[in-house]
Amino acid sequence: xxxxxxxxxxxxxxxxxxxxxxxxxxxxxxxxxxxAFLLVxxxxxxxxxxxxxxxxQMLKRSVYNDGFTVQRNLTTGEKTPIMVNLAxxxxxxxxxxxxxxxxxxxxxxxxxxxxxxxxAGQAGxxxxxxxxxxxxxxxxxxxxxKKLQPPYKEALLELNPKWNDPKLWQVMRSASSxxxxxxxxxxxxxxxxxxxxxxxxxxxxxxxxxxxxxxxxLSVLITVLTLILAYPIAHLxxxxxxxxxxxxxxxxxxxxWTSLLVRTTSxxxxxxxxxxxxxxxxxxxxxxxxxxxxxxxxxxxTVIAMTHILLPFxxxxxxxxxxxxxxxxxxxxxxxxxxxxxxxxRIYFPQTVPGIAAGGLLVFILAVGYYITPALVGGSDxxxxxxxxxxxxxxxxxxxxxxxxxxxxxxxxxxLYWLYDRLVGIDxxxxx
Amino acid sequence: MAMTDxxxxxxxxxxxxKSYDGxxxxxxxxxxxxxxxxxxxxxxxSGSGKTTCLMMLAGxxxxxxxxxxxxxxxxxxxxxxxxxxxxxFQSYALFPHMTVGENLSFPLEVRGMGKSEREEKVKRALxxxxxxxxxxxxxxxxxxxxxxxxxxxxALVFEPQVVLMDEPLGALDKQLREHMQFEIKHLHESLGxxxxxxxxxxxxxxxxxxxxxxxxNGRIQQLAPxxxxxxxxxxxxxxxxxxxxxxxxxxxxxxxxxxSKTEGKIATVKLEDGxxxxxxxxxxxxxxxxxxxxxxxxxxxxxxxxxxxxTTAQVLELIYLGDHIRCRLNVHGNDEFVVKxxxxxxxxxxxxxxxxxxxxxxxxxxxxxxx
Numbered sequence: 001x002x003x004x005x006x007x008x009x010x011x012x013x014x015x016x017x018x019x020x021x022x023x024x025x026x027x028x029x030x031x032x033x034x035x036a037f038l039l040v041x042x043x044x045x046x047x048x049x050x051x052x053x054x055x056x057q058m059l060k061r062s063v064y065n066d067g068f069t070v071q072r073n074l075t076t077g078e079k080t081p082i083m084v085n086l087a088x089x090x091x092x093x094x095x096x097x098x099x100x101x102x103x104x105x106x107x108x109x110x111x112x113x114x115x116x117x118x119x120a121g122q123a124g125x126x127x128x129x130x131x132x133x134x135x136x137x138x139x140x141x142x143x144x145x146k147k148l149q150p151p152y153k154e155a156l157l158e159l160n161p162k163w164n165d166p167k168l169w170q171v172m173r174s175a176s177s178x179x180x181x182x183x184x185x186x187x188x189x190x191x192x193x194x195x196x197x198x199x200x201x202x203x204x205x206x207x208x209x210x211x212x213x214x215x216x217x218l219s220v221l222i223t224v225l226t227l228i229l230a231y232p233i234a235h236l237x238x239x240x241x242x243x244x245x246x247x248x249x250x251x252x253x254x255x256x257w258t259s260l261l262v263r264t265t266s267x268x269x270x271x272x273x274x275x276x277x278x279x280x281x282x283x284x285x286x287x288x289x290x291x292x293x294x295x296x297x298x299x300x301x302t303v304i305a306m307t308h309i310l311l312p313f314x315x316x317x318x319x320x321x322x323x324x325x326x327x328x329x330x331x332x333x334x335x336x337x338x339x340x341x342x343x344x345x346r347i348y349f350p351q352t353v354p355g356i357a358a359g360g361l362l363v364f365i366l367a368v369g370y371y372i373t374p375a376l377v378g379g380s381d382x383x384x385x386x387x388x389x390x391x392x393x394x395x396x397x398x399x400x401x402x403x404x405x406x407x408x409x410x411x412x413x414x415x416l417y418w419l420y421d422r423l424v425g426i427d428x429x430x431x432x
Numbered sequence: 433m434a435m436t437d438x439x440x441x442x443x444x445x446x447x448x449x450k451s452y453d454g455x456x457x458x459x460x461x462x463x464x465x466x467x468x469x470x471x472x473x474x475x476x477x478s479g480s481g482k483t484t485c486l487m488m489l490a491g492x493x494x495x496x497x498x499x500x501x502x503x504x505x506x507x508x509x510x511x512x513x514x515x516x517x518x519x520x521f522q523s524y525a526l527f528p529h530m531t532v533g534e535n536l537s538f539p540l541e542v543r544g545m546g547k548s549e550r551e552e553k554v555k556r557a558l559x560x561x562x563x564x565x566x567x568x569x570x571x572x573x574x575x576x577x578x579x580x581x582x583x584x585x586x587a588l589v590f591e592p593q594v595v596l597m598d599e600p601l602g603a604l605d606k607q608l609r610e611h612m613q614f615e616i617k618h619l620h621e622s623l624g625x626x627x628x629x630x631x632x633x634x635x636x637x638x639x640x641x642x643x644x645x646x647x648x649n650g651r652i653q654q655l656a657p658x659x660x661x662x663x664x665x666x667x668x669x670x671x672x673x674x675x676x677x678x679x680x681x682x683x684x685x686x687x688x689x690x691x692s693k694t695e696g697k698i699a700t701v702k703l704e705d706g707x708x709x710x711x712x713x714x715x716x717x718x719x720x721x722x723x724x725x726x727x728x729x730x731x732x733x734x735x736x737x738x739x740x741x742x743t744t745a746q747v748l749e750l751i752y753l754g755d756h757i758r759c760r761l762n763v764h765g766n767d768e769f770v771v772k773x774x775x776x777x778x779x780x781x782x783x784x785x786x787x788x789x790x791x792x793x794x795x796x797x798x799x800x801x802x803x
Contacts, residue, residue, distance in 0.1 A: 328522075332525035340511075343513075
């Protein structure tokens with residue numbers, strides 16, 4: 001304050017030797033800040049390398065595919081541009097142009113190069129993602145390209161009339177650019193027609209939206225079921241004396257210490273049509289031997305097994321919220337004239353909402369991305385979107401498609417997270 | 433206010449016993465009658481069963497044996513929400529997700545009271561504890577003392593006939609606690625409610641209560657108005673627990689008059705160092721039985737005047753406390769014998785190490801049961 005009055009030019013406070021106070025403070029704390037940052041650095045690097053970079057890669061791959069533009073030599077790692085002539089023709093002619101002789105000449109030139117580089121399979125696969133049957137078209141074309149004589153259009157059509165398909169040309173045009181939204185369109189069951197207009201695929205080929213919807217539905221159902229089952233357990237755990245509740249807590253945690261695979265297969269043993277449950281019901285005469293209930297390899301199996309496996313994730317946040325709730329709250333409500341139901345509804349339940357929200361969010365997010373259990377017990381009816389992502393990663397090797405599906409899933413969860421923040425408030429999240 | 437006639441008792445414990453594990457009794461044969469409008473405190477060390485008694489009265493614990501009556505009607509089977517008993521908890525138990533106003537409105541709401549009536553009663557209750565401006569605050573935004581007032585207002589807003597308080601001032605600092613003691617006392621007087629108060633703080637019990645029930649080991653050791661409790665403790669535990677106390681163990685050698693009845697007579701007690709002194713026989717056996725003579729520090733005078741209980745005392749320690757000087761002396765071999773010397777004009781100035789004379793009246797020394 002003395003400075004402010006004696007030295008009107010300097011409005012900020014200073015230290016005894018005239019240094020600005022803010023600078024002095026920053027200097028004094030710099031060392032400990034640096035130390036703190038160094039402590040965090042390993043984890044930061046770990047997260048960046050193993051989490052942020054892969055997710056960025058995945059997001060990129062969902063809109064980026066160079067299968068039709070670059071060939072990589074697997075031994076030397078050398079990159080060679082392919083389909084350059086065709087790409088040039090696409091640049092010169094706007095979309096929708098009927099492919100002329102020049103276009104076919106460019107195509108044949110590129111097919112010759114594909115043969116040389118042995119890249120016909122790769123390029124064909126890229127086109128095959130969007131138009132099935134194209135891979136063989138490319139391998140056949142590349143094999144015979146050397147022998148083709150002008151006019152190339154007729155020669156190529158004679159080899160295979162499919163080369164005249166306007167849809168094929170539309171797909172090649174979009175594939176000649178590395179960046180494409182096609183995978184996102186496909187992931188939402190849509191496609192471009194020959195003129196480049198977006199339209200839904202035929203009813204019987206729509207699978208992704210159905211699976212997204214099923215994943216959402218089952219995840220909500222599983223979340224609700226775990227909540228219904230976990231709430232009383234968590235309450236019991238929170239109100240029992242510590243030595244009993246610790247024992248019970250071990251039972252809750254026991255599944256965590258058992259392999260996921262073991263737990264899932266044990267459900268298979270219990271639920272299958274020749275399984276323990278069905279056998280018991282037949283033995284008791286509840287159902288006849290011919291009418292064994294199908295509880296496995298369908299949605300029922302997925303729901304039962306996943307509810308069991310995800311239950312601890314609901315119990316723990318609920319428990320951690322319920323434990324510190326003083327029993328005198330409910331007692332106070334009771335002494336003030338509330339019935340036990342009113343005391344629960346008006347006093348106890350509102351205080352457990354942060355736990356419900358945290359557990360619900362946790363279970364839901366885990367359920368949405370769950371893979372092993374639905375793969376094992378889900379059959380064709382109970383598989384989830386993650387199984388399809390795995391299919392594209394491992395079987396069809398269409399990584400861009402897998403990435404697009406995964407990105408949609410990630411986006412969906414982020415939207416839910418945002419909604420959750422708006423409705424419940426992220427500050428209310430309490431995990432332990 | 434002392435109650436003996438059970439016909440007029442408003443709250444009544446009749447031979448109540450309570451056990452949690454089926455092996456030990458936490459409350460042993462409790463008989464207690466509380467009159468309408470009375471302020472009764474249950475005082476005792478922790479684990480003495482006083483809070484259990486309160487919880488049984490509120491309905492959160494069931495009595496293992498015996499009957500609890502409210503207004504002459506047994507309430508053993510009435511659930512807590514139908515008992516109409518207000519309760520103030522040590523932790524206040526203000527609902528954290530509701531505002532102060534909503535907290536107070538809650539008991540009225542569950543009774544199906546209309547909105548305008550509710551608002552009026554809430555306002556009146558808040559004004560009563562001088563918290564009228566705080567209706568829209570959340571409990572977390574209030575200080576401990578303010579929360580305490582709100583908890584009090586909430587327990588009173590639905591006009592219960594009995595209010596139970598479970599160490600309500602335990603979490604407050606000393607000054608605020610003393611202030612709140614008077615406020616609670618004044619509210620009790622102006623509203624005419626019956627209060628059952630639990631505490632382990634004896635000064636709180638003595639300040640506020642009409643009667644105090646001293647609990648120990650599941651039993652009421654003495655039930656008496658504060659003055660009686662302090663001046664006429666009936667047994668060694670009460671004498672030890674309430675206020676400061678000098679104790680001299682010994683054996684009864686003689687009683688004046690005949691030996692058929694001991695209470696109210698002057699007993700001659702042979703102390704451990706061989707000397708004898710006279711004491712009022714309160715709870716000791718006939719000649720030959722062990723006893724503990726209890727004398728309050730302020731009833732002992734340091735003087736040269738010889739009396740029936742005059743003895744020499746060596747000054748061991750002096751603590752100056754302003755209004756009085758606390759002297760620790762060796763009397764009859766007891767190193768912990770404390771005497772309070774008032775800092776009055778012309779009082780005797782003692783010196784550590786000096787030997788002096790102390791004396792007390794036989795009526796002020798009480799021969800009680802041996803510990």
